[in-house]
Amino acid sequence: MKPLDIAAINREAVQAIQKVQPELVGIGIAGEVVPRLRRNLVLHAGPPITWDRMCGPLRGAVMGALVYEGLARSIPEAERLAASGEIAFEPWHEHDGVGPMAGVATASMPVWIVEDRASGRRTFCTLNEGLGKVLRYGAYSEEVLTRLRWMRDVLGPVLQEALTRRPPINLKALIAQALQMGDEVHNRHRAATSLLFRELAPAILRTRAPTDDQVKVLEFLHANDHTFLNLSMPAAKLMLQAAEWREGCTLVTTMARNGTDFGIRVAGLPHRWFTGPAGQVKGLLFPGFIEADCNPDIGDSAITETVGLGGFSMAAAPAIVKFVGGTVADAMRYTQTMYEITVGESEAFQIPSLDFRGAPLGIDLLKVCETGILPQINTGIAHREAGVGQVGAGLVNPPRQCFEAALAAFVEIYCPE
Amino acid sequence: MSAIHDLFTSPIKVINVGLPSFAADLQRQNVPVVHVDWKPPAGGNPRIAALLDRIRRWQAQVRAGKE
Numbered sequence: 001m002k003p004l005d006i007a008a009i010n011r012e013a014v015q016a017i018q019k020v021q022p023e024l025v026g027i028g029i030a031g032e033v034v035p036r037l038r039r040n041l042v043l044h045a046g047p048p049i050t051w052d053r054m055c056g057p058l059r060g061a062v063m064g065a066l067v068y069e070g071l072a073r074s075i076p077e078a079e080r081l082a083a084s085g086e087i088a089f090e091p092w093h094e095h096d097g098v099g100p101m102a103g104v105a106t107a108s109m110p111v112w113i114v115e116d117r118a119s120g121r122r123t124f125c126t127l128n129e130g131l132g133k134v135l136r137y138g139a140y141s142e143e144v145l146t147r148l149r150w151m152r153d154v155l156g157p158v159l160q161e162a163l164t165r166r167p168p169i170n171l172k173a174l175i176a177q178a179l180q181m182g183d184e185v186h187n188r189h190r191a192a193t194s195l196l197f198r199e200l201a202p203a204i205l206r207t208r209a210p211t212d213d214q215v216k217v218l219e220f221l222h223a224n225d226h227t228f229l230n231l232s233m234p235a236a237k238l239m240l241q242a243a244e245w246r247e248g249c250t251l252v253t254t255m256a257r258n259g260t261d262f263g264i265r266v267a268g269l270p271h272r273w274f275t276g277p278a279g280q281v282k283g284l285l286f287p288g289f290i291e292a293d294c295n296p297d298i299g300d301s302a303i304t305e306t307v308g309l310g311g312f313s314m315a316a317a318p319a320i321v322k323f324v325g326g327t328v329a330d331a332m333r334y335t336q337t338m339y340e341i342t343v344g345e346s347e348a349f350q351i352p353s354l355d356f357r358g359a360p361l362g363i364d365l366l367k368v369c370e371t372g373i374l375p376q377i378n379t380g381i382a383h384r385e386a387g388v389g390q391v392g393a394g395l396v397n398p399p400r401q402c403f404e405a406a407l408a409a410f411v412e413i414y415c416p417e
Numbered sequence: 418m419s420a421i422h423d424l425f426t427s428p429i430k431v432i433n434v435g436l437p438s439f440a441a442d443l444q445r446q447n448v449p450v451v452h453v454d455w456k457p458p459a460g461g462n463p464r465i466a467a468l469l470d471r472i473r474r475w476q477a478q479v480r481a482g483k484e
Contacts, residue, residue: 005483161478
């Protein structure tokens, strides 16, 4: 057995996460900037999954994306193509990116580019479409595809030009500020999106785009509180990549769901997924929906919890309980409990109601297994049928078996009998 | 015998470990009680406890090697 000091390695990993400065540097076309993304490849949220095991919303998003890409002329044709074996499916996480809910991305979609200048590392995420009938919840109607085409042809190019007309936006500083303003940047982004809007608006007005397009872009960003979700996620991913694949490290660097399976990855167990069944989210449903309508937990957005935001920072966002359920006391308790399973505290992300204590950072696989305390995630709930959309929001935990399987693998590699 | 006798004739101060309902019962009877929030390691799962124990022994060796 190698003389590896797990506690020291974990401390170094947390320090590496703290040093990352995620900056929004631009927008690119996914097929041109995302590593190894090719035309017949569909990226999705969560751990790897085959078409036959995909849930309704993920299937719906895949079919919509195939029509949007021009690979199929209709939804039935897209369904046949997806099942034919001609289309490959891979997790966003294996391509330096993340996707909310179904998380589907294909080659011609515009993506945010987030970069850490010191390391040169980059992460990616599509642009948020808003609420209602949207691809990430598995909707694929003409309305959805028309909006995606507008995002490709107008929103993406205008934002890209705007970002060349100003310095990069430091997302870490923006998230830190948003936490002081009542966001936890997983399900509440009102402050973060407003701050982003303030940063982008003057640069948008300096673009050469027609005034009508500039106004539509500003209105689109303004109308959608969740605009910033697609930036908090790649920022979190970029920070956590700094800890990845360190020998002997027991920090969890990925938590992600594809609507069927929940998967985690651990820094000291490179590239391996440890999965269990995705749980049912408990929370508040929109009027007219019942629990039987809800799809199991889905999306890469638990990357925010993995870096100490979202459910881990709920004490910073008391208003979130009106959206995900529970009481303010619950929100405080969730954050307090997460310190039991983390090895550090964020220097940048501070929680005012805890006397500016740093958010719980660095989920330790060993602490999760030792205490039995599971990470607390807050999340949106998708309808289980493709095309319906969001039906509510709530709270969920990962399945215990992900962590138990990772622990067994860690022992097998590092300290076998 | 006198120690036992003293225990039952003097006011009781209780430290409760584990199940909170025991502490709650005593509180209802106005008995001073301190509750310790404790759960068995690894949720009482012997397989997980054994895996954690193996890592603990390895780490003890690593620390001993450094000294």
